[in-house]
Amino acid sequence: xxxxxxxxxxxxxxxxxxxxxxxxxxxxxxxxxxxxxxxxxxxxxxxxxxxxxxxxxxxxxxxxxxxxxxxxxxxxxxxxxxxxxxxxxxxxxxxxxxxxxxxxxxxxxxxxxxxxxxxxxxxxxxxxxxxxxxxxxxxxxxxxxxxxxxxxxxxxxxxxxxxxxxxxxxxxxxxxxxxxxxxxxxxxxxxxxxxxxxxxxxxxxxxxxxxxxxxxxxxxxxxxxxxxxxxxxxxxxxxxxxxxxxxxxxxxxxxxxxxxxxxxxxxxxxxxxxxxxxxxxxxxxxxxxxxxxxxxxxxxxxxxxxxxxxxxxxxxxxxxxxxxxxxxxxxxxxxxxxxxxxxxxxxxxxxxxxxxxxxxxxxxxxxxxxxxxxxxxxxxxxxxxxxxxxxxxxxxxxxxxxxxxxxxxxxxxxxxxxxxxxxxxxxxxxxxxxxxxxxxxxxxxxxxxxxxxxxxxxxxxxxxxxxxxxxxxxxxxxxxxxxxxxxxxxxxxxxxxxxxxxxxxxxxxxxxxxxxxxxxxxxxxxxxxxxxxxxxxxxxxxxxxxxxxxxxxxxxxxxxxxxxxxxxxxxxxxxxxxxxxxxxxxxxxxxxxxxxxxxxxxxxxxxxxxxxxxxxxxxxxxxxxxxxxxxxxxxxxxxxxxxxxxxxxxxxxxxxxxxxxxxxxxxxxxxxxxxxxxxxxxxxxxxxxxxxxxxxxxxxxxxxxxxxxxxxxxxxxxxxxxxxxxxxxxxxxxxxxxxxxxxxxxxxxxxxxxxxxxxxxxxxxxxxxxxxxxxxxxxxxxxxxxxxxxxxxxxxxxxxxxxxxxxxxxxxxxxxxxxxxxxxxxxxxxxxxxxxxxxxxxxxxxxxxxxxxxxxxxxxxxxxx
Amino acid sequence: xxxxxxxxxxxxxxxxxxxxxxxxxxxxxxxxxxxxxxxxxxxxxxxxxxxxxxxxxxxxxxxxxxxxxxxxxxxxxxxxxxxxxxxxxxxxxxxxxxxxxxxxxxxxxxxxxxxxxx
Numbered sequence: 001x002x003x004x005x006x007x008x009x010x011x012x013x014x015x016x017x018x019x020x021x022x023x024x025x026x027x028x029x030x031x032x033x034x035x036x037x038x039x040x041x042x043x044x045x046x047x048x049x050x051x052x053x054x055x056x057x058x059x060x061x062x063x064x065x066x067x068x069x070x071x072x073x074x075x076x077x078x079x080x081x082x083x084x085x086x087x088x089x090x091x092x093x094x095x096x097x098x099x100x101x102x103x104x105x106x107x108x109x110x111x112x113x114x115x116x117x118x119x120x121x122x123x124x125x126x127x128x129x130x131x132x133x134x135x136x137x138x139x140x141x142x143x144x145x146x147x148x149x150x151x152x153x154x155x156x157x158x159x160x161x162x163x164x165x166x167x168x169x170x171x172x173x174x175x176x177x178x179x180x181x182x183x184x185x186x187x188x189x190x191x192x193x194x195x196x197x198x199x200x201x202x203x204x205x206x207x208x209x210x211x212x213x214x215x216x217x218x219x220x221x222x223x224x225x226x227x228x229x230x231x232x233x234x235x236x237x238x239x240x241x242x243x244x245x246x247x248x249x250x251x252x253x254x255x256x257x258x259x260x261x262x263x264x265x266x267x268x269x270x271x272x273x274x275x276x277x278x279x280x281x282x283x284x285x286x287x288x289x290x291x292x293x294x295x296x297x298x299x300x301x302x303x304x305x306x307x308x309x310x311x312x313x314x315x316x317x318x319x320x321x322x323x324x325x326x327x328x329x330x331x332x333x334x335x336x337x338x339x340x341x342x343x344x345x346x347x348x349x350x351x352x353x354x355x356x357x358x359x360x361x362x363x364x365x366x367x368x369x370x371x372x373x374x375x376x377x378x379x380x381x382x383x384x385x386x387x388x389x390x391x392x393x394x395x396x397x398x399x400x401x402x403x404x405x406x407x408x409x410x411x412x413x414x415x416x417x418x419x420x421x422x423x424x425x426x427x428x429x430x431x432x433x434x435x436x437x438x439x440x441x442x443x444x445x446x447x448x449x450x451x452x453x454x455x456x457x458x459x460x461x462x463x464x465x466x467x468x469x470x471x472x473x474x475x476x477x478x479x480x481x482x483x484x485x486x487x488x489x490x491x492x493x494x495x496x497x498x499x500x501x502x503x504x505x506x507x508x509x510x511x512x513x514x515x516x517x518x519x520x521x522x523x524x525x526x527x528x529x530x531x532x533x534x535x536x537x538x539x540x541x542x543x544x545x546x547x548x549x550x551x552x553x554x555x556x557x558x559x560x561x562x563x564x565x566x567x568x569x570x571x572x573x574x575x576x577x578x579x580x581x582x583x584x585x586x587x588x589x590x591x592x593x594x595x596x597x598x599x600x601x602x603x604x605x606x607x608x609x610x611x612x613x614x615x616x617x618x619x620x621x622x623x624x625x626x627x628x629x630x631x632x633x634x635x636x637x638x639x640x641x642x643x644x645x646x647x648x649x650x651x652x653x654x655x656x657x658x659x660x661x662x663x664x665x666x667x668x669x670x671x672x673x674x675x676x677x678x679x680x681x682x683x684x685x686x687x688x689x690x691x692x693x694x695x696x697x698x699x700x701x702x703x704x705x706x707x708x709x710x711x712x713x714x715x716x717x718x719x720x721x722x723x724x725x726x727x728x729x730x731x732x733x734x735x736x737x738x739x740x741x742x743x744x745x746x747x748x749x750x751x752x753x754x755x756x757x758x759x760x761x762x763x764x765x766x767x768x769x770x771x772x773x774x775x776x777x778x779x780x781x782x783x784x785x786x787x788x789x790x791x792x793x794x795x796x797x798x799x800x801x802x803x804x805x806x807x808x809x810x811x812x813x814x815x816x817x818x819x820x821x822x823x824x825x826x827x828x829x830x831x832x833x834x835x836x837x838x839x840x841x842x843x844x845x846x847x848x849x850x851x852x853x854x855x856x857x858x859x860x861x862x863x864x865x
Numbered sequence: 866x867x868x869x870x871x872x873x874x875x876x877x878x879x880x881x882x883x884x885x886x887x888x889x890x891x892x893x894x895x896x897x898x899x900x901x902x903x904x905x906x907x908x909x910x911x912x913x914x915x916x917x918x919x920x921x922x923x924x925x926x927x928x929x930x931x932x933x934x935x936x937x938x939x940x941x942x943x944x945x946x947x948x949x950x951x952x953x954x955x956x957x958x959x960x961x962x963x964x965x966x967x968x969x970x971x972x973x974x975x976x977x978x979x980x981x982x983x
Binding site: 033 | 894912918939944
């Protein structure tokens with residue numbers, strides 16, 4: 001309001017300084033003329049007129065103040081004054097700016113990732129209505145298993161609360177008939193998949209309804225923009241051409257828009273879902289695995305959709321009791337599915353980094369308070385010279401604003417580079433549309449926290465100024481130091497919180513690394529390979545080719561390797577009682593060669609490995625893990641017992657158990673996804689897709705080139721999909737925990753460092769304030785040890801208060817970590833360890849000023865003042 | 866604190882006087898306003914005439930008066946101030962406030978006088 005009227009006034013009656021002077025001159029002249037008429041001499045009259053007019057300078061100033069934006073000028077003055085002061089205290093300014101830059105930068109970086117991964121909506125139209133439908137199985141726990149194609153068709157046809165549904169499943173397509181054959185991440189999808197997502201091809205078309213028919217006659221494929229540019233040079237003539245996928249000719253019908261890589265974010269190619277299996281397989285209610293993408297009708301809630309699907313699942317269970325017993329549907333939002341796994345870690349990191357900022361601000365506030373103390377004279381003098389309280393507070397605010405602005409700029413630069421490093425180093429898998437940038441919302445966030453920081457920093461010393469005017473020195477001092485004590489305690493408790501968080505995560509990783517997976521992952525190479533149909537008898541030759549390499553101890557073949565085999569199957573044990581869908585025995589099936597357990601160094605509890613003369617389909621022998629025999633034959637010798645694949649009424653041959661090994665963490669770390677046992681059958685050495693396990697006597701990764709070369713030499717048509725040391729695969733499994741722990745430790749380290757500086761500041765400030773008193777104590781016979789005790793005791797009182805508060809906060813707050821750590825969130829060892837570390841660091845921070853205090857010369861101390 | 870408050874009242878009073886003068890006499894220049902106040906106050910009020918200009922600036926900024934250049938009695942260029950509609954409203958409001966305060970002060974002083982008599 002004031003501002004507007006000032007502006008209007010300025011525009012409406014813009015009168016120059018000269019005109020105003022003229023007006024005043026006229027006035028004085030007229031007044032003088034009147035006095036002359038009353039009989040004064042012209043000189044006397046002019047003097048009297050001037051006297052009666054009063055202070056012209058003050059009038060000009062008032063006018064200037066009204067006309068110009070004088071606050072801008074005083075702001076400029078304040079800015080220059082502040083900058084000058086900070087330049088003079090370069091050390092202080094640098095420490096403060098760096099501390100703030102660290103706090104603001106870290107917050108900006110983490111927030112930009114949070115913003116990109118969680119806050120921005122998925123890049124599809126109306127993404128809130130997109131859902132993933134999982135087929136669930138109620139076993140010991142409810143397990144997500146995907147569903148069958150007939151179930152999907154029933155869901156789609158019977159539901160009313162969805163606009164549409166599309167089946168989809170991941171598939172690795174092998175591209176051949178080109179110079180460098182390779183395996184491509186892809187998806188089998190129903191025709192409606194693209195329209196549900198609102199994806200329109202940049203060239204050609206997506207799939208049509210005809211291509212959803214079973215059996216599928218025409219093999220068609222859609223390429224991702226990336227694959228199209230990478231493998232086909234972005235040539236539009238690719239449309240209508242055929243490419244070889246999995247040994248079959250596919251007609252390319254379209255190119256997906258740039259950036260789209262399926263809901264799984266890694267697909268480069270799509271084929272109709274009906275290409276995924278034979279008509280018989282697609283008609284079975286037993287082969288579960290596909291997921292369903294669906295779009296809710298407008299206005300339908302997820303709860304309503306879930307209720308409808310529960311009804312459909314119930315009907316299907318009644319109609320197909322044999323196959324659909326205990327099967328349900330889970331309606332999950334696509335957003336949750338896409339970003340749910342990074343949500344908690346990111347929010348925890350954001351909270352942690354927020355705490356770091358709090359500590360940083362506290363520290364800088366402490367520094368400012370200390371400076372305010374030393375500036376009491378200056379402030380008092382300015383007040384005495386007529387500076388209003390508002391003006392002094394404004395000056396202090398401007399100073400802190402300068403610090404924060406510099407800190408903010410440095411912080412944003414830090415964040416800009418930091419977030420790149422963060423994304424590059426992060427093994428957390430982000431969806432491919434996540435590109436953290438400093439966009440408007442990040443800028444707003446940074447601005448908001450910076451303003452909050454500036455106000456907090458400015459107000460801290462300003463509260464002290466309020467009383468400084470009264471200049472009751474001792475009074476201010478004690479109030480000031482109480483305030484600083486409180487800040488130090490806050491810092492200590494927040495630090496403890498972060499230390500405990502980091503400690504829990506580190507303990508969790510130590511715990512994870514100490515897990516015995518049931519095999520020895522060191523010096524193992526895993527290689528996944530594919531062969532053309534004509535060469536499916538080559539695996540044995542490849543095994544022998546690798547065996548001949550130096551530094552290779554043993555080689556084994558298999559259908560899968562650790563963390564790649566997830567094929568679950570029902571089985572039947574001899575003499576088992578009747579089962580329900582919940583209790584029906586299920587195992588994960590792997591086919592392996594005789595040297596498999598020797599290569600993995602998995603010891604046998606009973607029996608023996610397969611023998612070379614059992615490498616054929618009629619061998620009918622099996623090796624199982626401990627859980628299987630413990631369930632059916634506890635306490636008995638399991639060797640010679642029999643099991644068969646499939647349910648009790650399926651006419652499969654009985655297999656004799658020849659060996660039993662301990663449970664292996666073969667399907668996941670730190671724990672297999674389900675407690676089902678693993679079942680190993682003989683690998684018959686005839687397969688177009690298999691895994692090679694190589695135990696080396698030297699560093700596994702360094703053997704990779706030699707192993708690749710040996711494979712190519714033995715069978716040049718072999719396609720090597722991926723090959724790496726098993727330890728690297730394990731590292732990837734644990735990468736999420738590792739990066740979170742790593743970052744948490746960095747934050748806790750920063751917090752610890754800042755806090756130790758804060759404690760040091762508070763204690764040495766206390767010592768400097770009490771120099772006289774300490775001198776007096778020494779003069780009165782208190783020994784050096786007594787002084788040490790005094791100072792350290794004061795520091796430790798703060799530490800104890802901080803530890804108590806921090807522990808209480810941690811007991812509440814670490815609960816949110818429970819899903820991220822594999823140890824108890826209230827692990828006493830971690831709490832004790834973190835407290836000890838903090839207490840130790842704080843003790844060292846106290847000792848430095850304490851030792852200085854103990855060296856105070858009473859004579860000098862008492863003479864001061 | 867108390868000093869500031871006193872200044873405030875004085876300033877307000879001067880504004881009121883200027884507005885009333887312009888309302889009663891029509892457009893006037895600063896000198897004319899000063900003469901009129903001097904005349905009405907019968908030299909009871911010691912006026913620094915410069916403060917009239919402070920009041921004029923302030924009132925102009927509030928939009929209570931406007932100004933234009935004209936010619937003074939001695940054939941010199943002078944700025945003539947006149948009251949605006951907004952200024953008239955302000956004058957009415959402030960005059961009413963002033964009367965109320967004056968009434969209260971008057972009653973208070975009368976009470977004090979009676980007490981002194983007892």
